[in-house]
Amino acid sequence: MLKKSTLERIISEDLSDLWNALRPEEKRIITDNFKYEHYKKNQIIYAENETPENLFCLIEGKVKMYKSGIGDRVQILRLYRPVQYFGYRAYFAREPYVSSVAAFEPSVLGVIPMKLVEEIIRNNNDLAMFFIHELSRNLGGSDTKIINLTQKHIRGRLAESLLLLADNYGYEDDETTLKIYLSREDLANLSNMTTSNAIRTLMSFVTDKLILVDGRKIKIIDEQGLRKISKFG
Amino acid sequence: MLKKSTLERIISEDLSDLWNALRPEEKRIITDNFKYEHYKKNQIIYAENETPENLFCLIEGKVKMYKSGIGDRVQILRLYRPVQYFGYRAYFAREPYVSSVAAFEPSVLGVIPMKLVEEIIRNNNDLAMFFIHELSRNLGGSDTKIINLTQKHIRGRLAESLLLLADNYGYEDDETTLKIYLSREDLANLSNMTTSNAIRTLMSFVTDKLILVDGRKIKIIDEQGLRKISKFG
DNA sequence: TTGATTTTGTGTTTTATAACACAAATGTAT
């Protein structure tokens, strides 16, 4: 179990704009009402249609926000890393969750009642601006994603996803191995394609010397090449 | 040219949450710094990559927010009707516009410097909450749209679009004719398909007695049927 | 009014990607 001090260290080191927006007394309120939750690999943190009540802060691990669609198809919408916040959108929209969140790997979350957060927002404009900024960036990203997913071809979409993973989770010490290990299915769900096509396209990237693959370990060896494929479609 | 009083009437009659969030002195600041702009049919209001500086309020007419993608393809992202606001997302995100806005028909806009809006936000939490709420709803909608556009088949996507148009702009006095007259191309760009496919699918809807078409006039005669097609995919 | 341009409509061909089917490899539980 992490200690409160660990939380403060993580959050402040990560220059969390949210935490920095708070006044000392507000920070106290948050830490006093803050709960840790541990999630196992693949465990669902919240699910579509549930009522949003908490703000989640990912402290350790990696999680995916996804939406199930037609048939058994799933679209991964966003990825989160420490220290990022989620769960607030549906609360602010006054509607049930439209997507679900699950842990990619064992994860530790900080949980704070949204009611409390909203109260603080009402007295702290910096915090309000934090959420306005976050929401605005997410909305821009979502609009851009629509183009990526609908207009790019399979290779473009997969290349895009690999670059997104690199961007989001970075590389291992070798500077080439993606620091996240996804199943082919997750990769497919991120890229709007079937699992077989994710496998096949990944293979073709290996053939084209863009990446190296060893099980779930992916090494990016020609980022520029991937970028070109992603851009062109 | 519309008079100031007309503005106040329109805005307050439409129970605009934004306007209602303002204190009297703030309302004065807004009306004092408010400018009308008239746009012709198909005229661009702002374009991708430009720097956002204003909040736009659609007072009269209809506009589309769209994003150009690969090749000549365009995706219509959102539709606006009076009295709705746009143009603020990119400003809040501190980034250039990622989409463009153009008038479907002759439109009147209210234009307010975002700098001013931001100043007011910093002193008025109700206004901050207005934007948090708007952004949250838009983000939920954008996430849902991703599923619609990527996972539904052509018929489902077009049905969805027709229902969206009905929802957004309503019907003429006959209660069946859509109160918006789009080109087949716009319809296609709304539904992520080619123009020929929009034409063909529209035809097939006529054959299936779901709609009636006369030029750009579309009558919805089996909304339930469309809803079923849209849901199934 | 006439000619030009844009929009709409339709048939045909091509292609990207899903769907299906199954084998091999890997992981997991007993």
Place this chain on the structure above:
DNA sequence: ATACATTTGTGTTATAAAACACAAAATCAA
């Protein structure tokens, strides 16, 4: 270690939708 489930990999087939090509109609301009 053994059986069982899941994930990965590969070939084949089916199909939805784009691409192309062109005619007819409608709209616009001079």
